[in-house]
Amino acid sequence: MERKLTELSAQEEIARRTRRSFIVIGAGAVAGAAGIAGLVSGAPEGDIPPALRGVLGFNEKIARTALYSNDHLAQTYPASAIGDQKVNGDVGIDTDLDMATWKLEVVPFHGGTPRILTMDDVKSLPHFEETIDFKCVEGWSTVSQFAGVRLADFTAKFAPGSQAAPCVGMRTPDEEYYVSIDAPSAMHPQTLLAWEMNGKPLTEGHGAPLRLVIPVKYGIKNIKRIGRIEYTEKPTPDYWEERGYDWYAGL
């Protein structure tokens, strides 16, 4: 658009337009800053603000409806890619493991009778192994080989009917570390209850005698030294969710 104006009025006109634009930008900046302030305020101690938590929940819905599929497999690797897996966190496993007292408690969906299992029970299922890139929420990742049984097979055998449960909760024997996982991810074919890493029995630091390996989740969900598995309607407490992380944490 071109407008014929005298020199004075051209300068006046652009000054007027510039003023108006700065007012609009200023108002936009104030509104935007207020919006951001609303998003990042009201955080409980050690947690993220509720509005951001809400967006993470929205993102989870999008991921679960538009992206997630049990046919989508995490990349697997040759043995030559295996790296040096570090021990990152000892919450729930900082006491010596006593195999004489360790047991696995399984609580089925809708209050069926809990079962107490041994490692031999777990190992009676078909064995699977996978070499996957274990991804920490911090950003690093390490290729590792794990061997164990599929949680889906485990559920079918030891908690039949519990596949219908929306959530699976697990915790360490001392109840210090606990995770809650959506059922589709828990029943993913690469989700294992594992007792072996890189061809050797799990060390205590890596979760002996039995840990969860769930490549469609960040490491924070890959609980070590499992003492109890329960199938629930609602998410049970989750250690890192309580500390500000996304409950879904899906990859």
Add this chain to the structure above:
Amino acid sequence: MDETQILEEKHKLATRWFHWINFPILTLMIASGMLIYWAYDPYRIGIGSITLFHFFPDWFYDLTKIDHKLSLGMAIHFTMAWIFTINGIAYVLYTAVSGEWRELVPEKKSFREAALVAMHDMGLKVALPPQGRYNAAQRITYSLIVFMGGLSLLTGLAIYKPAQLNWLVAALGGYEWARWEHFWLTMSYVGFFGIHIAQVIRAGWANFRSMVCGYDVVAAGGTKESEHGA
């Protein structure tokens, strides 16, 4: 100077909105990205065991206090990413549909002319070729920035959902490469920002004003107040 002056439209309203929305959103994306990067910060400039610069040194973390905020960084990043993405896609669609892309996308001659623009801007007495809304260097740089924005989205999605999008991760060279690419794209924005600001200051008030209000004052005959933009 008693020649008649008129207002000439320099930047469309939509373009200005996309630009000024992107500025604070990209700033928040970079800031929250830094909160995430802190938790695992392996990148550096160096060869072998010689490190010239580590991203980032302790003094930087001490100064900015971005440490130990990974969960907050992730939550902000995965919230603002929506606005960054929607604004970016809307801009590309608008630019494509409106025909504005013709003023933006480099032409064959842009690559030769950009060298002349660069020499001129570095103070060498070089005759500048005639230009449209954007000079050759601007066409290349601004188009590249938009393209990089798309790459940031793709590398970001690959890191965000590597199992669901493992084809994308593979196309980008793997998970660790995707993170590396995402990081260096971001550093490039920071570099671009520095040059961009310097050029805006050089080009002067009339140029900046045109990105705010959309217009510049030109003599009805031809010459505009700002020589060439930033």
